[in-house]
Every structure is written in structure tokens, then in C-alpha cells.
Amino acid sequence: xxxxxxxxxxxxxxxxxxxxxxxxxxxxxxxxxxxxxxxxxxxxxxxxxxxxxxxxxxxxxxxxxxxxxxxxxxxxxxxxxxxxxxxxxxxxxxxxxxxxxxxxxxxxxxxxxxxxxxxxxxxxxxxxxxxxxxxxxxxxxxxxxxxxxxxxxxxxxxxxxxxxxxxxxxxxxxxxxxxxxxxxxxxxxxxxxxxxxxxxxxxxxxxxxxxxxxxxxxxxxxxxxxxxxxxxxxxxxxxxxxxxxxxxxxxxxxxxxxxxxxxxxxxxxxxxxxxxxxxxxxxxxxxxxxxxxxxxxxxxxxxxxxxxxxxxxxxxxxxxxxxxxxxxxxxxxxxxxxxxxxxxxxxxxxxxxxxxxxxxxxxxxxxxxxxxxxxxxxxxxxxxxxxxxxxxxxxxxxxxxxxxxxxxxxxxxxxxxxxxxxxxxxxxxxxxxxxxxxxxxxxxxxxx
Numbered sequence: 001x002x003x004x005x006x007x008x009x010x011x012x013x014x015x016x017x018x019x020x021x022x023x024x025x026x027x028x029x030x031x032x033x034x035x036x037x038x039x040x041x042x043x044x045x046x047x048x049x050x051x052x053x054x055x056x057x058x059x060x061x062x063x064x065x066x067x068x069x070x071x072x073x074x075x076x077x078x079x080x081x082x083x084x085x086x087x088x089x090x091x092x093x094x095x096x097x098x099x100x101x102x103x104x105x106x107x108x109x110x111x112x113x114x115x116x117x118x119x120x121x122x123x124x125x126x127x128x129x130x131x132x133x134x135x136x137x138x139x140x141x142x143x144x145x146x147x148x149x150x151x152x153x154x155x156x157x158x159x160x161x162x163x164x165x166x167x168x169x170x171x172x173x174x175x176x177x178x179x180x181x182x183x184x185x186x187x188x189x190x191x192x193x194x195x196x197x198x199x200x201x202x203x204x205x206x207x208x209x210x211x212x213x214x215x216x217x218x219x220x221x222x223x224x225x226x227x228x229x230x231x232x233x234x235x236x237x238x239x240x241x242x243x244x245x246x247x248x249x250x251x252x253x254x255x256x257x258x259x260x261x262x263x264x265x266x267x268x269x270x271x272x273x274x275x276x277x278x279x280x281x282x283x284x285x286x287x288x289x290x291x292x293x294x295x296x297x298x299x300x301x302x303x304x305x306x307x308x309x310x311x312x313x314x315x316x317x318x319x320x321x322x323x324x325x326x327x328x329x330x331x332x333x334x335x336x337x338x339x340x341x342x343x344x345x346x347x348x349x350x351x352x353x354x355x356x357x358x359x360x361x362x363x364x365x366x367x368x369x370x371x372x373x374x375x376x377x378x379x380x381x382x383x384x385x386x387x388x389x390x391x392x393x394x395x396x397x398x399x400x401x402x403x404x405x406x407x408x409x410x411x412x413x414x415x416x417x418x419x420x421x422x423x424x425x426x427x428x429x430x431x432x433x434x435x436x437x438x439x440x441x442x443x444x445x446x447x448x
Contacts, residue, residue, distance in 0.1 A: 002048065004434060009051030011434070013040060014427040016054045021420050024411045031068070032097030032377045033409040034059040035416075061368045065096075065410040067402070073337050074100040074108065075406040080399015082362030085117040085388070086110060086378070087139055092117065093378035094363055094371070094388065098406040102337070106142040108345075112376050115139035118343065118360040119392075132344070132359045137390065140358045142347050144334035147355065149198025151303060152328030155191055157205075158311035159321040162186070163260065165209050170216065170251075176241040177249070179206055179220060187319045191326050193221075195300025198330030198351075203292075213314065215254045218242070221296055225249035232291040235265035252290055256314035262288055283310040329353050339403040343393035362398045363388040 017038040027033040036059050043050035067077050076098035078084070083094035093114070100116055103109050108116040120138040121130035165186045171177055178184055187207040192200055204220045218240060219226045225242045228250030238251040255263045261280045264270035264287035276284045283289070290307040311322060332351030339345055343360035365371060370384025381388055394400035 002050075006049065006051035006433065008434065009043060009053060010429075011427060011431060013038075013052045013054050014423050016057075017423045018420070018427065020057055021416050021423060024416050025413060025420070027377075028409050028411040028413050028416075030097075030377055030409050031099050031406050032065065032095055033411065034061055034065075034096075035063070035409070035411045036060075058369055059371075059373070060410060063410045064407065066408040067405050068408045069405040071404050072101070073339060073403050074102070075404060076100065076339055076360070077402040077405045077407045078362065078393075078399045079402055080362075080397055081368075082364055082391070082393070082398040083379070083388075085137065085361060085363050085390070086114040087117060088114050088378065091380075092137075092388070093374065093380055095376075095378045096407055097377045102142060106144050108140045108142065108337075110376075116360065118345075118358050120358050121356055130356050132356070134359075134392070135390075137361060138358070140345060140360070142334075142337055142345070142357050143355070144347060146331060146333045147349055147351070147353060149194060149196065149331045150328050151196040151301065152193035152305050152326050154306045154308065154327045155193070155203075156308050156323050156325045157189075157191065158309060158323040159189070159313075160317060160319065161207060161209070161215055161256075161312065161314045162317065162319050163213070163256075163314045164316045165319075167210065168208050169210050170208060170240050173241060176243055176246060177206075177218070178243055179204070179223075184208075189321060189324065191324055193303065193305065193326055194328040194330055195296055195298055195303055197298060197300040199296070199298035199300055200330065201296045201298075201303075210253075213256045213258070215256075215314070216240075216251050217254065218249045218251055219292060220249075221294055226292060226294055230292060230294045232293070233265045233289070234287055235267065254309075254312075260313045260315045262309060262312045262314070264288065265290070280310060283308075288312070339401055341394050341400040341402070343401050360393060360401060361390045362393050363390055364398050365389070 020036050020038045024035050036057050038054050039056045039058060040052050041055040043053050078096055083096055086093050086095060100108050100110055117137045118140045119132050119134050122133050168186055185206045186209045188204055190202050190204040193203050194200060201222050206218045208216045210216045225247055227248060228237050228239050231237055231250040233252055235253055239248040240251050242249045257263055266287055270278055272278050272285060278285060288310040293304045295302045329351045332349030332353055334347060335350050336348045337345060338348055345357040346354040347357050348354045365388060366386035367384055370382050371379035372382050373379055391398045
């Protein structure tokens with residue numbers, strides 16, 4: 001009897017829908033889980049009504065899940081449509097569950113011990129930074145070895161010296177320059193530098209506005225003045241007696257043009273030795289660099305550093321610093337990992353330094369609905385989904401990364417509960433059609 005078969009198809013289809021809804025509710029707190037929906041279609045057998053069937057169970061990859069903030073740097077949210085790639089039993093699986101951590105060997109893994117995949121870094125030569133090796137997936141790992149100290153060898157030092165400030169000439173003998181007397185100079189600025197052992201030292205520059213468009217500067221390290229033999233520039237250096245000890249300190253003279261730009265230290269006018277014009281941006285002939293060579297206390301090797309002042313100006317505004325950036329650092333031990341929006345991974349160290357470790361790669365598919373779901377909230381590529389295409393995060397619709405949070409489930413529990421009641425009523429109604437058909441058959445047989 002067709003009514004029985006129709007009722008049975010209704011029961012079977014509704015049961016499947018109830019299973020899908022129950023699974024959604026059960027995974028409402030599962031990281032990276034995608035809500036599933038059962039799709040129905042009517043059935044006709046040779047033009048005769050045949051009931052209903054479930055044609056597909058489709059997952060919602062469009063709606064983003066709740067962003068759960070944790071503060072853990074290796075909890076990562078994909079703000080887009082991409083997937084993380086992880087190694088699994090010799091193969092590759094894909095997920096949006098971005099809960100990762102470090103194992104005992106500093107591999108980046110999820111709770112199941114599967115490695116996060118991405119791009120590694122090249123072997124860097126001494127003094128150079130590593131670079132990302134794109135296109136080759138590898139298991140991401142953090143190199144957490146302590147980094148040794150690095151001596152300061154350069155300082156980018158640029159600011160504005162106020163042209164409207166008073167003229168303050170140096171004291172003449174027998175008087176001496178006293179850095180503790182703020183009335184004897186116009187401006188001072190300190191920079192932390194490091195020796196080869198990582199010992200910290202303070203280098204202070206004292207600037208005197210000695211004439212129109214002219215400044216003189218002295219250099220002190222840990223409170224002691226550097227002699228002229230420790231200072232080298234393309235200009236003519238002088239000396240000045242300092243403090244009561246009558247120590248001769250080296251002096252560098254700087255001049256500025258009427259546009260407020262620093263002139264070459266070798267003097268004005270300056271004739272470039274080559275065909276490239278001199279300028280205040282690139283300084284092609286290093287005419288605005290000062291070399292300092294000295295030995296500081298602490299037992300480290302002598303410090304040789306270049307002070308680059310190419311962008312220093314003299315305008316009528318107040319004294320200000322644009323840049324005071326010294327290279328070098330003390331030794332540091334591994335302290336953690338940071339993840340940038342573009343997926344680049346950095347190991348951080350207690351001395352404030354960081355080191356590039358690799359880059360998370362995100363996968364996309366031509367047809368995400370063709371992916372095959374698996375345990376632990378992962379998917380596998382199939383012929384229907386197409387081959388995974390890998391891109392760097394923060395490029396196109398694939399999405400950028402948000403560190404310190406992970407994507408939760410996109411299940412709307414209230415909506416699922418309403419659906420659960422609806423399917424329950426549907427199930428009861430289909431059961432009623434079967435019981436009605438059974439009663440009709442009993443009546444038919446009892447009358448024969």
C-alpha cells in the first residue's frame with residue numbers, strides 16, 4: 001500500500017534530519033564545527049507520489065563561528081574562508097579549529113598531536129635575516145634556542161634641532177664644559193648601546209647651538225666623554241675641555257642649509273665625487289655619518305658603531321626626536337611565540353628580540369561542499385572539492401589571522417531547538433499516516 005511506503009519515507013527522512021539537528025546541538029561548543037542542514041526532495045515513482053528523501057546534508061561554510069578570545073598566542077582565528085592544513089597519519093587534513101600549542105619538541109600541534117603545516121624559513125647567513133620559503137609545505141616548528149648577545153654597530157639617529165633656540169657657545173679655558181649643568185647646552189639625548197657581552201651602556205649626545213645654522217656635539221659613554229681619537233667623520237673635528245678634570249673631548253661640527261636640511265659634514269659647498277647627486281634622504285656618500293670607536297667597561301670587545309644622522313633637520317619648531325634606533329641587544333632566552341595577521345610566526349625572547357620561524361599557510365577549495373568530513377572537526381579533499389590551493393593569509397578572501405582567539409561553532413542553538421520541535425512534529429505526523437493506513441487495512445480485511 002503506497003500510503004505506508006510514503007509514511008515510511010517520511011519517518012526515515014525526518015529521522016535523518018533529527019540526527020543532523022542533534023549532532024549540531026551536541027557540537028554547539030566544538031571549535032571550528034560547521035552547522036549541517038538536511039535537504040529534502042520529493043519522490044515520484046513513474047509519476048506516482050512516492051514520499052520524500054534526504055538528497056544532501058550540507059555544511060554551512062559561509063557563516064563564521066563565534067570568536068572565542070583566550071589570550072593564547074597559538075589560538076588562531078581565520079577571519080575568512082580559508083582552512084588550516086594539518087598532518088594526519090601521513091596525509092593532510094583541513095580544519096578551521098585553530099586551537100594549537102607547542103609539544104615538548106616545540107612543534108606546533110593541535111590537541112590530537114597533529115602538526116600545523118605552513119611554509120618554513122631559509123637558512124640565513126651570518127648577520128642576515130631568514131626569509132620565508134613559499135610553496136613548500138612543512139610541519140611548523142619553533143627554534144627556541146637562546147640567542148647570544150649582539151654588539152651595537154649602528155644607530156639611526158634623526159631629530160630636529162630648534163633653529164630658534166639660544167646660542168650657547170662652549171666655555172673658554174680655564175672654564176670647562178659640565179654636562180651636569182643644563183645651562184651649558186641646548187639639547188641632549190641618550191641611547192642604549194650594547195657591547196659584545198651584552199652589557200648595556202648609555203651613550204649621551206650634547207648639542208650646542210654655537211652659531212647661525214651651526215651646531216656642535218659631544219659624545220659621552222656612561223658619563224665619560226669620548227676623545228677626538230674615538231670619533232671619525234668627514235668633517236673637521238675639534239676638542240673641548242670637560243668637567244673639572246680638564247679632559248679633552250672630541251667635538252663634531254654640524255651645519256644646516258637655509259631649508260633646514262643637514263649639510264655634508266665635510267663642509268659646504270660639497271662636490272660629490274661621483275655622478276649621483278648628494279641628498280638628505282639616501283646620503284649616497286655617507287656625508288652625514290659619524291663613526292664612534294671606544295672600549296666600555298665590562299670586559300667586552302671594543303664597540304665600533306656608525307651614527308647615521310642623514311634625516312636630522314633644523315627648523316624653528318621645538319627639539320624633537322624622529323628616530324633613535326640602535327642595533328644590538330643583550331642575550332635572551334625563549335619566552336613565547338607570536339603570530340602576525342599574515343601568518344608569520346616569530347619566536348620571542350626575554351631581551352625583546354624576535355626571530356622569524358615560518359608562516360602559516362591557508363587552504364581554499366573550488367567546492368567546499370565537496371569536502372569529506374572526518375573525526376576531530378577536520379575535512380578531507382575529494383574529487384568533488386578539488387585540490388587544495390594554498391595562499392598566504394591576509395591575501396584575498398582566504399582571510400587574515402587573529403592571534404589569541406579561536407573560531408567556535410557557528411551553530412545557533414535556539415534555531416536548532418525550534419527545528420528539533422518541528423522535526424518531532426513531522427515525525428509524529430508521519431507515524432500517524434502509517435497508523436491510519438494500518439487501521440484502513442484492518443477495516444478492509446475485517447469486511448472480507
